[in-house]
Amino acid sequence: MYALGIDIGGTKTAMAIMNASGTIIAHDQLKTSTQAAPEVMLDRIIICAKKLLEKSDVTEKTLLGIGIGAPGPLDLFRGMITYPPNLPLWREVRIVDYISQHFSVPIHLENDASAAALAEHHFGAGHGHKNILFVTISTGIGAGIIANNTLISGGRGNAGDVGHMVVDPSFGLCVCGQLGCFEHICSGTAISREASRLKKMPLSTKDVFQLYQEKEPVITPYLDKVLERMGMAFVSLINTLDPEIVIIGGGVSQAGDILFEPIRHYVTRFTLNKDAAHTPIVPAKLSQTAGVIGAAALILNR
Template identity: 70%
Template sequence: MYALGIDIGGTKIALAIVTTQGTVIGQDKLATDQMIEPKEMIDTIATRAKHLLLAHNIKEDELYGIGIGAPGPLDSERGMITYPPNLPRWRNVPIVKLMATHFSVPIRLENDASAAAVAEHTFGASKDYNDSLYVTISTGIGAGIISGNTLISGSKGNAGDIGHMVIDPSFGECVCGQYGCFEHICSGTAISREVSKLKGINISTEEAFRLYETHDADIVPYLDTVIERMGMAFVSLINTLDPEIIVVGGGVSQAGDRLFKPIRQYVKRFTLNKEAGDTPIVLAKLNQEAGVIGAAALSFPLK
């Protein structure tokens, strides 16, 4: 038996057929067309999904179900994508209902970070833990929470929207209207934006960390502060959720120990429960496939 995962993003959509062991046996990607109506885009996704199943000789009755990971805000109970900032035309879109016109198997919608958390818990870096937190630091920042081997989704599926937890108001106004949000300070978008201002040219987050390693006089104090603010956020998350492990994914996580070492040091110093100061903070194992594998794994029972 298999499951079909669909990971919806602002620029691309990934599809994958996944086994119960987490093996991807077939996948496809297509661009997210922001110029067409969501229903038309969903019809295209369904058509591509059917072609993918056909290409691998898998019948619909061989699927446990279809899992969809999508950016929030959403309403997983009603199967609706409600108001995602990076999908401006997708407002109160009943994606589960629309997909159900093409498929007869169970279909489940969850926040994309929650789906990635399920992937890492089931097949990845946190598979040997009962209580884990997955944090993605990329274009935006989000989290997925596993407690007692159960995904904590919240009343509408938006639990884990940590990107808009206020860390330091002195960093200015976030797109959400608050001042000093975690995402506004520490996301890849934020780092690239601020470093580009400092240097007067467009600089990617990856390039910013390379400059950091060369002890660039402009970049070092800025990124030292940003990484400290990340540490503050992780301390708050550990104090609040008490996870056994934190798994970090997303593009910014690829900075590796340049990022992880000072965060671990900060956490060890400031968590209220001193034993929690040793909470493992590790790189995601499944990387860019976590979202689509996790979407598929939504159809599998958690261990």
């Protein structure tokens, strides 16, 4: 038996077929167009999913269901993506109903970071831990929370939407309307945008960390401040949730120790509970596949 996972991101949509033991047998991806109407993107996703199933010789008789990880806010009770800041045209999209018109199997929707947390819990860096905080730092920032081996979804499916907690209002207006959100300061999009402005040239997030490693005089003080704000955010999250382990995934986590060490240092100094000062803060083991594995795991977990 198999599960199909679909992970809808701000820049790409990944999908994979996973067997009951958690092994991916086939995968594919397509670009997420922020300019295309949601129905257009959903039609592309459906076509790609059907081709992937056909290529893998998986029929709906052997498909347990389809798990969808999507950016919030969500309304899980209505199977709806409501107002995701990074997908401006996606407003009250009844994604479960739409995809159900093309498949006869159960479909389960969950926040993308929550799905990735589930993947890391079952198959990755969180395996063997009961209480996990997973934070993805990529186009945006979100979190998945596992408490006593249970995924915490919240009343509508939006638990863990930590990207829009305010960290430092001096950094200006976030797309959500607040000043100084965690995501507005520390996401890959934010780092690339602000560093490009400072250097007056286009820079990727990877470029920015490379310049930081070289101690470039404009980038160094800027990224020092960003990493300190990341530390502040993680202290607040650890104080609030008391996890056994913190796992960081998403594209920005690929920077490695140059990212992780300042966060660990800040957490060691400022967590309220000094027993939590040495909470392990580790990179996601499943890296960029956590979201799609987690989406499939939503079905296998049920």
